[in-house]
Amino acid sequence: MRIADIGEFALIERLHGLVAMERPDVIVGIGDDVAVLSVDGDQWLLATVDCQVEDVHFLRRAITPAQLGRRALAINLSDLAAIGGYPLFALVSLGLPNSLDVLWVEELYHGLGHEARQHGVAIVGGNMTRSPGGIWVDVTVLGRVRRDEVILRSGARPGDLVLVTGQLGAAAAGLQLLLDPELTHVVGDPEPALTRHFTPTPRLAEAAVIARSRQATAMIDLSDGLSSDIGHICEQSGVGVRLWAAALPIAPAARAIAAARGEPPWNIALAGGEDYELCFTAPPDAAASLAAAIQEQTGALVTVVGEILPAEAGRWMRLPEGDAIPLAPRGWEHFKPV
Amino acid sequence: MRIADIGEFALIERLHGLVAMERPDVIVGIGDDVAVLSVDGDQWLLATVDCQVEDVHFLRRAITPAQLGRRALAINLSDLAAIGGYPLFALVSLGLPNSLDVLWVEELYHGLGHEARQHGVAIVGGNMTRSPGGIWVDVTVLGRVRRDEVILRSGARPGDLVLVTGQLGAAAAGLQLLLDPELTHVVGDPEPALTRHFTPTPRLAEAAVIARSRQATAMIDLSDGLSSDIGHICEQSGVGVRLWAAALPIAPAARAIAAARGEPPWNIALAGGEDYELCFTAPPDAAASLAAAIQEQTGALVTVVGEILPAEAGRWMRLPEGDAIPLAPRGWEHFKPV
Numbered sequence: 001m002r003i004a005d006i007g008e009f010a011l012i013e014r015l016h017g018l019v020a021m022e023r024p025d026v027i028v029g030i031g032d033d034v035a036v037l038s039v040d041g042d043q044w045l046l047a048t049v050d051c052q053v054e055d056v057h058f059l060r061r062a063i064t065p066a067q068l069g070r071r072a073l074a075i076n077l078s079d080l081a082a083i084g085g086y087p088l089f090a091l092v093s094l095g096l097p098n099s100l101d102v103l104w105v106e107e108l109y110h111g112l113g114h115e116a117r118q119h120g121v122a123i124v125g126g127n128m129t130r131s132p133g134g135i136w137v138d139v140t141v142l143g144r145v146r147r148d149e150v151i152l153r154s155g156a157r158p159g160d161l162v163l164v165t166g167q168l169g170a171a172a173a174g175l176q177l178l179l180d181p182e183l184t185h186v187v188g189d190p191e192p193a194l195t196r197h198f199t200p201t202p203r204l205a206e207a208a209v210i211a212r213s214r215q216a217t218a219m220i221d222l223s224d225g226l227s228s229d230i231g232h233i234c235e236q237s238g239v240g241v242r243l244w245a246a247a248l249p250i251a252p253a254a255r256a257i258a259a260a261r262g263e264p265p266w267n268i269a270l271a272g273g274e275d276y277e278l279c280f281t282a283p284p285d286a287a288a289s290l291a292a293a294i295q296e297q298t299g300a301l302v303t304v305v306g307e308i309l310p311a312e313a314g315r316w317m318r319l320p321e322g323d324a325i326p327l328a329p330r331g332w333e334h335f336k337p338v
Numbered sequence: 339m340r341i342a343d344i345g346e347f348a349l350i351e352r353l354h355g356l357v358a359m360e361r362p363d364v365i366v367g368i369g370d371d372v373a374v375l376s377v378d379g380d381q382w383l384l385a386t387v388d389c390q391v392e393d394v395h396f397l398r399r400a401i402t403p404a405q406l407g408r409r410a411l412a413i414n415l416s417d418l419a420a421i422g423g424y425p426l427f428a429l430v431s432l433g434l435p436n437s438l439d440v441l442w443v444e445e446l447y448h449g450l451g452h453e454a455r456q457h458g459v460a461i462v463g464g465n466m467t468r469s470p471g472g473i474w475v476d477v478t479v480l481g482r483v484r485r486d487e488v489i490l491r492s493g494a495r496p497g498d499l500v501l502v503t504g505q506l507g508a509a510a511a512g513l514q515l516l517l518d519p520e521l522t523h524v525v526g527d528p529e530p531a532l533t534r535h536f537t538p539t540p541r542l543a544e545a546a547v548i549a550r551s552r553q554a555t556a557m558i559d560l561s562d563g564l565s566s567d568i569g570h571i572c573e574q575s576g577v578g579v580r581l582w583a584a585a586l587p588i589a590p591a592a593r594a595i596a597a598a599r600g601e602p603p604w605n606i607a608l609a610g611g612e613d614y615e616l617c618f619t620a621p622p623d624a625a626a627s628l629a630a631a632i633q634e635q636t637g638a639l640v641t642v643v644g645e646i647l648p649a650e651a652g653r654w655m656r657l658p659e660g661d662a663i664p665l666a667p668r669g670w671e672h673f674k675p676v
Contacts, residue, residue, distance in 0.1 A: 041378035
């Protein structure tokens with residue numbers, strides 16, 4: 001049985017069982033994007049790792065090394081934001097072909113350093129190895145979270161509203177623009193979508209407002225796509241969900257590309273990954289004031305896009321016409337079964 | 339200028355400058371194998387990352403996945419041991435070809451889990467990505483060290499003695515046996531050398547005795563080879579060194595292979611990497627009692643192999659005949675300039 005036959009999530013599930021270990025100092029372990037660890041003091045330690053692989057996550061000819069450096073760190077910072085934490089340190093593990101130009105590696109570090117300074121992260125170490133294949137950049141980020149401010153994926157309750165920051169589908173639109181430059185004249189200004197694709201912005205400031213409010217019941221960052229990522233909240237909270245297609249804050253470029261292709265605009269917003277926006281849930285009486293606080297303190301758009309249901313009600317999206325369709329995870333998965 | 343033109347250590351030096359950041363919570367940052375970080379509490383946080391890459395560090399046909407899993411974790415534990423710390427948590431980041439068998443990955447995790455349980459480490463997370471090339475296993479380990487027990491590379495002083503645990507050259511002999519099975523009848527029993535090559539033993543128990551004694555002035559683990567690794571202590575302590583060839587505790591298999599090839603036996607002990615023994619320095623009046631304490635409490639052999647000199651005296655090895663030859667780093671370096 002090949003990995004491609006069962007897919008990433010089933011494989012993680014199997015491996016989890018092999019190394020599971022009950023320990024009081026492991027608050028959240030394998031299976032989540034971020035490990036939550038108790039060392040000492042009044043805060044928990046956070047640890048997360050994410051990798052950018054050539055020809056899987058990036059094409060060397062399409063992205064600059066500085067963009068790649070920023071991106072490789074930003075996606076980890078987004079994971080910490082999604083749990084209500086803040087980053088402190090990063091370790092950078094590189095696989096590099098022998099023939100690679102030293103300037104390329106220095107530019108990568110310029111990008112890493114830029115993103116690190118912007119978010120108060122110290123790059124404290126790493127590793128470098130020769131890669132017989134392509135480049136990969138594996139970044140580990142350590143951070144902290146106040147014990148009373150941590151936001152897990154498991155706290156959503158029926159009746160809660162579902163909110164997202166920013167706009168959806170921009171990163172996916174950027175990727176489409178790279179794959180098919182003909183689309184450029186469809187979208188007008190391609191820059192916002194391309195920028196979002198190359199160098200996503202981790203929503204640390206927004207996460208800090210949400211965490212301090214203590215009103216969010218669950219949170220995740222949108223790395224795989226809303227339909228897939230909200231599924232993680234549903235599984236771990238034991239709930240269902242109804243998203244509202246008409247409410248989705250779809251990025252203009254995504255909307256334009258969908259229109260040019262005669263597709264409904266919400267497809268790209270649901271299935272397009274890598275937006276790195278935050279998706280969170282909050283009780284209905286708290287959602288509006290929380291959204292307003294985030295917008296006021298960070299300038300970020302916040303939109304209510306659906307509601308949490310009991311588990312037995314299932315997972316749905318209500319179309320603008322009023323019909324509901326089953327919400328299938330359609331985001332990014334490695335080793336995708338075909 | 340290609341990476342291969344300047345080599346690993348020069349590249350790290352250049353990158354260090356690009357992201358250097360003075361922060362009071364970073365006790366030891368880029369350039370060392372282990373980052374030492376101040377979060378809170380009376381201990382420092384340790385973080386290290388090391389990677390095993392197919393066709394660079396291992397051949398898929400030569401090592402079992404369980405051995406690879408143990409090895410990938412053990413080499414990181416060895417780094418923590420070398421600073422006087424103990425491990426707590428590990429994150430495992432994998433690059434896997436789509437065609438890989440699920441059983442292979444499960445066996446890898448069996449090995450990781452085995453090594454983790456043996457040393458009280460909880461595997462708390464990681465990442466998994468498709469690799470278009472070969473397999474790589476990138477492991478991050480987090481640990482702790484008491485502030486008053488940390489042993490850095492920078493504390494060696496002229497007059498200190500140099501000590502090593504265990505025997506040298508065993509892992510290199512194991513590798514030679516794999517590359518040239520004809521050598522098997524030269525060494526008698528090949529198993530100890532092969533085992534050391536496939537699954538090194540991190541010297542955590544020995545390191546704990548050394549750290550608690552507070553008598554070691556500097557320490558490093560022997561990953562690249564004694565001649566290269568003692569060089570790191572010399573650079574960071576600002577000292578020179580004289581090793582004694584006749585005193586080196588050379589593994590029987592390494593000695594036998596050297597004899598069969600008509601080479602001096604200390605070559606393989608100096609230049610052969612991956613022994614993951616500890617090399618440490620201590621004042622002469624403390625060295626004997628410290629060595630005895632380690633042997634008594636762990637059963638490990640401990641040998642005095644040389645002495646620290648002033649920096650201007652240089653780095654030497656005294657041959658059994660009494661002549662001294664310059665000690666050149668001849669251990670493993672990635673992207674080796676040729």
